[in-house]
Amino acid sequence: MFIPCDRGGDSAAPDFKGFTLLMPAVSVGNVGQLAIDLVISTLDMTKVGYFYTDCLVPMVGNNPYATAEENSTELSINAEVYSLPSKKLVVLQIRSPFIKNKYRPFCETLLSWVKSSKCARVVLLSSSHAYQRDDEQLLGTPLRYLLTPDLEKAVGGCMKELNWKEMEKVAAYPGISDTDKVLHIPGGGITKLLFTESCSEGIQMAVLLKFCSEGDNIPDAFVLVNYLNEWLQLIKSEVNPSSQWKIPSSWRLLFGNGLPPALF
Amino acid sequence: VLLCQCSCYVAEDQQFQWLEKVFGSMQKKGLQVTILSTCPVADYKTQESTLTLVSPFLKALKTKEFQEPVCCPLLEQPNIVRDLPAAVLSYCQVWQIPAVLYQCYTDVIKLDTVTIEAFKPLLSSKVLKSLAKDASESTKILKKFLTTSETHNNIYI
Numbered sequence: 001m002f003i004p005c006d007r008g009g010d011s012a013a014p015d016f017k018g019f020t021l022l023m024p025a026v027s028v029g030n031v032g033q034l035a036i037d038l039v040i041s042t043l044d045m046t047k048v049g050y051f052y053t054d055c056l057v058p059m060v061g062n063n064p065y066a067t068a069e070e071n072s073t074e075l076s077i078n079a080e081v082y083s084l085p086s087k088k089l090v091v092l093q094i095r096s097p098f099i100k101n102k103y104r105p106f107c108e109t110l111l112s113w114v115k116s117s118k119c120a121r122v123v124l125l126s127s128s129h130a131y132q133r134d135d136e137q138l139l140g141t142p143l144r145y146l147l148t149p150d151l152e153k154a155v156g157g158c159m160k161e162l163n164w165k166e167m168e169k170v171a172a173y174p175g176i177s178d179t180d181k182v183l184h185i186p187g188g189g190i191t192k193l194l195f196t197e198s199c200s201e202g203i204q205m206a207v208l209l210k211f212c213s214e215g216d217n218i219p220d221a222f223v224l225v226n227y228l229n230e231w232l233q234l235i236k237s238e239v240n241p242s243s244q245w246k247i248p249s250s251w252r253l254l255f256g257n258g259l260p261p262a263l264f
Numbered sequence: 265v266l267l268c269q270c271s272c273y274v275a276e277d278q279q280f281q282w283l284e285k286v287f288g289s290m291q292k293k294g295l296q297v298t299i300l301s302t303c304p305v306a307d308y309k310t311q312e313s314t315l316t317l318v319s320p321f322l323k324a325l326k327t328k329e330f331q332e333p334v335c336c337p338l339l340e341q342p343n344i345v346r347d348l349p350a351a352v353l354s355y356c357q358v359w360q361i362p363a364v365l366y367q368c369y370t371d372v373i374k375l376d377t378v379t380i381e382a383f384k385p386l387l388s389s390k391v392l393k394s395l396a397k398d399a400s401e402s403t404k405i406l407k408k409f410l411t412t413s414e415t416h417n418n419i420y421i
Contacts, residue, residue: 003358003359007360050357050358052354052358054280054281057276057346058276058279058346058347058348058350058351058354059344059345059346059350059354060325060344060345060350060353060354060357060365061325061339061341061342061343061344061345062325062338062339062340062341063341064341064342066341072338072340072341073326073338074328075325075326075327075328075353075357077350077353077354077357077358078350078354099276099277100277101277102277249341249342250341250342251342252309252341252342253309253310253311253342254342256309257308257309257310257311257312257313257314258310258311258312258313259313260313260315260316261313261316262315
C-alpha cells in the first residue's frame, strides 16, 4: 500500500488526481525498471512515498539517484513513488523481484490504489523475450504497445499517428489453424495479468514493451524510454534524444568489480 | 534493551510475517533499532577488486529518523542489502522508526574472533555503551567463547 514520506499534521497527503502513473514490470532484462530509472533521474523527481508490500523481495540501499555527497545518504527501499506535479506525472519504481504466488495480490493492491488515488491512466513499461518472436515479428521494430479499451477511445488515434505497432495476439494452440487468438507476453512478468485486469476493471492502461534478451540492457532501456517520450513528451526530443537522458549514479559497476591485478 | 537473535534462515516469503510478529507486539514510540549482520566481501561492489580490500570491514545504512552518529562509513551505491536485515530496515524506514544497520563484510564462512571484533566500535555507541561491561576485556572474552567451538572446525577429526 502507498505510504507517504511526509506524515505530519501540516503536510497534506500527495494528490495524484488526474496524474499519469508510470511504472515498470519486472521483466526480461529489467528494461522497464532501467527506463524508469532514466525518467526519475533525468526529471529529478521527488520521492513522495513508499509502496509497502509483502509481494516483493526486500532490499535497501542508499539513494540511487544521488548527485552529490549531501543527497547520497537517503535510504531507499524496494518500491517507491516519485512525483512531478508540473507534468502531472507520478512514477512507481520497483527494485526487486516478485515473491512466488504474489503476482495477483500485487495487481489487486496496485489497481485498488490507482482507483482510490484517481490517477487518470497507467503506463506500464515492459519487455518480452526476443527469442519467442515469430517470423513476422523478427522484421521491423522491436517495440510494441497495448491499450485497454478505455484508453483506446482516448488515445487510439495518437498511436496511429505515431505509426506504432500493436502487440500481436498469437494462436492459443500453435500449429492449429482455426483457434482463438490470445495475448502472450513471455518474459513480461506481471504485464499480461495487470493488463487483463485493467481491461476488465475499466482502467485506462497502456503497455509499452520491447523485445529483448538478457545481457547489457542499457541500450534497450534507452530505446524504450525514447519510445515513451514520443508519446508523453517528457523531455524535448531533439536530434539525439538519447543524450538528454541522465544515467543515475547507481548504474555503476553493473557487470562486477574491478579486476584483481594478480590475474595478470 | 531488547535483544533479538535470529539464528535460522528466514525465507523471503516469510520475512514480512516475521516482521509483523516481532514488531507487532512492540511499542513503536521511542523505539530505536540496531541491526547487526554479516555478508561475504565478494558481494561488495567497488571500483577495485575485492581481493585488495582489507576485510572484515563494517558499513552502515540508516533510516531517515536515525539522527545519531554511526560508527563506520555508510554503504555506498551501488551496494544494496537483502534478506531479513533489509526487511527490518525497510519496515523502520516506512514507519519512521530510527534504525541503523551495521553490515560486516567478511571473507570467512565460519565464526571467528576477527569478524566479531569488526563490530567492536559499536560497543562505544550511545545505545550499546550501557550494555557492555568493559570493552577492553572484549578480546579476552571473545577468545574464551570461540576456543570451545574451534575444535569442531578441524576437518581431520
